[in-house]
Amino acid sequence: MGNDRGLTPQAEDFSAWYNEIVQQAELACHSQVRGCMVIRPYGYRIWELIQGALDGMFKATGHENAYFPLFLPKSALDREAEHVEGFAPEVAVVTHAGGAELEEPLVIRPTSEAIIWPILSDWIQSYRDLPVLLNQWANVVRWEMRTRPFLRTTEFLWQEGHTAHASQEEAEEETRRMLGVYRSFMEDWMAMPVVTGLKSESEKFAGAVRTYATEGLMKDNKALQAGTSHNLGQNFAKAFDVRYQTEDGEHEYVWSTSWGVSTRLIGALIMAHGDDMGLILPPRLAPVQVVIVPIWRNDDQKSIVLAAGEDIVSRLTEVDVRAKLDVREGMNPGAKYYDWERRGVPLRLEVGPRDVEAGQVMSVRRFTPDGEERKRPIQVESLVDEIPALLVRMQDELLAGARNRREASTVRGVESMDEFRSIVDGQGGFVFTGWCGDEECESRVKDETKATIRVIPDEEFRTDPAPTRCLCGAESRYEVVRAKAY
Ligand SMILES: [Zn+2]
Structure with a gap:
């Protein structure tokens, strides 16, 4: 049963709440193929912001992006025994193409180790070729029986890092470094505190020696594995015969890692912060950080408040705030408030004719620490100073609140x-x-x-x-x- 906003309260049915948010905030919708989702523009913009932040962090730690193909010969997947055992039940296989049966079936990548490693065996000859530090932004396919938008879908978007090293120590260091990158991203950008650690043998990645993970706690007090970083030892180097010549002229198998996060992070954002009014987005990942809602009763007022709204948007854009003026006709301000609250926009500025006269706007925060007033007038002249600072504070408050909640749970x-x-x-x-x-x-x-x-x-x-x-x-x-x- 929905409340007056047509949204099921979290306490009543968290899973229904989740599905409704995904729909009503226009993040994603179903497609013609069961388990495959369409990521709508608002949801995709969140993904782009996630990508942009992570990509910068990967490059800052020395990684380069590359792109490997979608298909691999089935025999390649079969080469690492644990890997194939882990992934075989959920791979999609292409048997026909170009109007004929293929001589060898092609697997659509569930992950790319078995695509990348045969290539690395050409690229890596000597210790001078190491380390190889690659990342790929791609889609992968895992045929899941039970799917949920963002959390588990048949096709999903992700990044997968793949690295090769000259020693076990370097590979372990890389595995831990990337776990740290994920943790920083989740805390600093997603405002989601995580516990990091090692997976047990039964939960580790198929083909890994050790899998580390970040675990977040959602608002229904269930855990969500948000990112994983694997030390693959020499398993893939041995399966694909990737050896390098050491400085002493010896031939050694290389040591490797892989690590990934996916569009599942959007599911994490929804469930780590959302409430009965809708989505709550951390300012750093909000497609719209500030929405300006103009309020008018007649055409004279309309032209005044719209002009003021446009002026505010350009002031905020100047200081790199993602601001949007809601000019929709035939929708009263209250309905617009609901709409943007449901979409998780951190800050709303209301501009009526009297505000324009007084040179101010009424700011309304999407969330505040317990008991703090959400509304406060701000002078238009000081918006460029106050809004960026307020967004930073809100980002911090969201993380602090999530931390307290986790400790309490x-x-x-x-x-x-x-x-x-x-x-x-x-x-x-x-x-x-x-x-x-x-x-x-x-x-x-x-x-x-x-x-x-x-x-x-x-x-x-x-x-x-x-x-x-x-x-x-x-x-x-x-x-x-x-x-x-x-
Ligand atoms: Zn026991």
Whole structure:
């Protein structure tokens, strides 16, 4: 059931709320093929902003973009045993093309290791060719049974980094560096705090030696894996015979990594911040940071407020604020407020004839820390100083609020299965517990509670003192973060 805004409250049905937001904020819609989504212009603009920020961070850490083909011969995928086992169930295969059956079927990339590594074997001959630091922005296809817009779609957009190194240490350093890049992006741009750490063996990438991940907590207290960084060891170098000549003239297999984030990040943004009024976008990733809503009753007033609105847009554009004047006819200001609130625009400026006379606008924030007034008049003359500063403050407040929420939804030191079950079936959130390290114990807890080990957390997130017992009662070898997850 929708509220007066036609939006199901989060507390009533979070999943319905999510689907309605995706539709009503015009982020995406379904296509003719089940599980494939159309990313609409407003959603795609968010993706472009995500891309722009990440691309800059990848380049700043020495990576170059390249593009590899969409198809690979099926035999190439088969070369790394764990890799093919992990991906085979969800690959789409092209058997016919050009009006005839193909001699060898082609796989549509589910990820590009098996496309890139045969090429790297040509590119890499000597230690002088290393490291290779590549990134690709592309689409991939994974035939998923149950799909949801942005979170799990058959085709999705992503970036995949692929690097090759001369030593194990360098590959590990790169894997950790990119995990750090993801974490900075998620905190500084998405205003989404994340726990970083190592995936358990059962949850790691097919073909990796170690997988690290960033885990965010959504507003329904379920975890979302937002980015992963894999140390591939020499697995792919061996599968595709990529060796280099060392300074001493020896021939060694190279060490490699891969790392990726996808349009799933848009799903994360929606669920990490949104509320019953709609989407909430962090200012740094908002396609429209400031919307100006002109208010008029007659044509004279209309021309005055529209002129004032255009003047405000050009002032804000000068200081690199993404501002938009809502000139839609036949829609009252209240309906426009609802519309932009639903789309998560951080700041609204209302301009009526009396405001123009007084040389001011009424600013209304989409969100404030608890209890703070959303509305405040601002002088037009000081907009260029105040608005950029306000957007920076709102970005910080959004992160701080998300951090507080995560802390309030984190329980540490849980040692009994009963207590664990009552938390994950109740409030949910991150639960820090011990783990004996046994895979059977891991899958038993998963089967019984639907909560999985998200990560073995990095040191800064760990509890002091560390837990001594696993949920099964055995001695703990690792502290882990468990949660129900997307
Ligand atoms: Zn155990």
